[in-house]
Amino acid sequence: MAVLFRNNMAEVATNLRLVYDKIQAAATNRASEHRYYEPRLVAVSKLQTIESILSAYEAGQRHFGENYVNELVEKSSNSQILEKCKEIQWHFIGNLQRNKVNKVLNVPNLYVIETVDDDRLANALNNSWSRFRRNDDSKLSIMVQVNTSQEKEKHGCDIVKVSDLVKHILNNCPNLKFMGLMTIGMFGYDVANGPNPDFLCLIKCREKVHEEVGIDIKNIELSMGMSSDYEHAIELGSTNVRVGSVIFGSRPQKST
Ligand SMILES: *Cc1c(COP(=O)(O)O)cnc(C)c1O
Numbered sequence: 556m557a558v559l560f561r562n563n564m565a566e567v568a569t570n571l572r573l574v575y576d577k578i579q580a581a582a583t584n585r586a587s588e589h590r591y592y593e594p595r596l597v598a599v600s601k602l603q604t605i606e607s608i609l610s611a612y613e614a615g616q617r618h619f620g621e622n623y624v625n626e627l628v629e630k631s632s633n634s635q636i637l638e639k640c641k642e643i644q645w646h647f648i649g650n651l652q653r654n655k656v657n658k659v660l661n662v663p664n665l666y667v668i669e670t671v672d673d674d675r676l677a678n679a680l681n682n683s684w685s686r687f688r689r690n691d692d693s694k695l696s697i698m699v700q701v702n703t704s705q706e707k708e709k710h711g712c713d714i715v716k717v718s719d720l721v722k723h724i725l726n727n728c729p730n731l732k733f734m735g736l737m738t739i740g741m742f743g744y745d746v747a748n749g750p751n752p753d754f755l756c757l758i759k760c761r762e763k764v765h766e767e768v769g770i771d772i773k774n775i776e777l778s779m780g781m782s783s784d785y786e787h788a789i790e791l792g793s794t795n796v797r798v799g800s801v802i803f804g805s806r807p808q809k810s811t
Pocket of ligand 1: 599601622648649739781782783797798799800801
């Protein structure tokens with residue numbers, strides 16, 4: 556068991572180093588207008604073990620992403636995580652129902668909720684945050700998830716409603732800090748066919764938010780890119796890539 560754990564630790568550390576090298580290379584390939592920021596790597600640890608998270612943390616990783624509310628609650632309150640990962644930063648990247656808002660807001664070291672997609676969820680987060688924040692004026696960082704592929708079954712704000720939602724957050728949700736836009740996009744897109752249309756769409760949404768709401772482009776992050784396409788996403792201007800399987804290995808199936 557101990558040997559297995561050590562092997563896994565070394566593997567996660569090696570994978571992480573490789574991903575960081577590729578991120579660096581992709582960042583160098585960006586157009587000069589993008590070179591003012593370092594892309595952030597979020598290690599997506601959903602369905603992975605506590606040991607995997609500890610391994611990545613020990614290798615220097617700080618930002619982690621989780622999709623399921625109960626799993627995030629369990630992992631973030633795990634005694635080893637609390638003891639050994641004091642600087643961990645959790646990203647919630649899954650679908651959030653309004654009746655689960657309090658559970659997520661109670662997570663220690665919650666960094667951002669990336670999946671706000673309508674004003675009712677924004678309101679619920681805004682109203683609850685005053686009971687959970689650690690000091691009086693801290694705001695809850697959120698991103699607006701956009702349904703760039705416009706698939707019916709996908710979550711995310713409709714493309715044409717993004718600016719209105721951002722305006723609503725700015726005008727009516729004083730406890731929230733709008734941090735940027737996020738997309739998951741269509742699965743299995745082949746980059747050989749050109750730039751990913753979901754990424755181009757998110758970039759366009761950012762331009763519209765800039766024009767219609769008046770926020771500086773530099774203050775609107777883009778969360779896009781996963782294991783199969785994070786380098787491509789960074790070259791197009793992603794500020795935040797969410798990478799799971801190439802760091803931790805393939806995921807076990809979610810049991811329901
Ligand atoms: C699972 C997941 C990821 C990571 O997927 P990989 O292909 O394993 O890198 C990123 N973003 C979201 C929203 C996810 O659900």
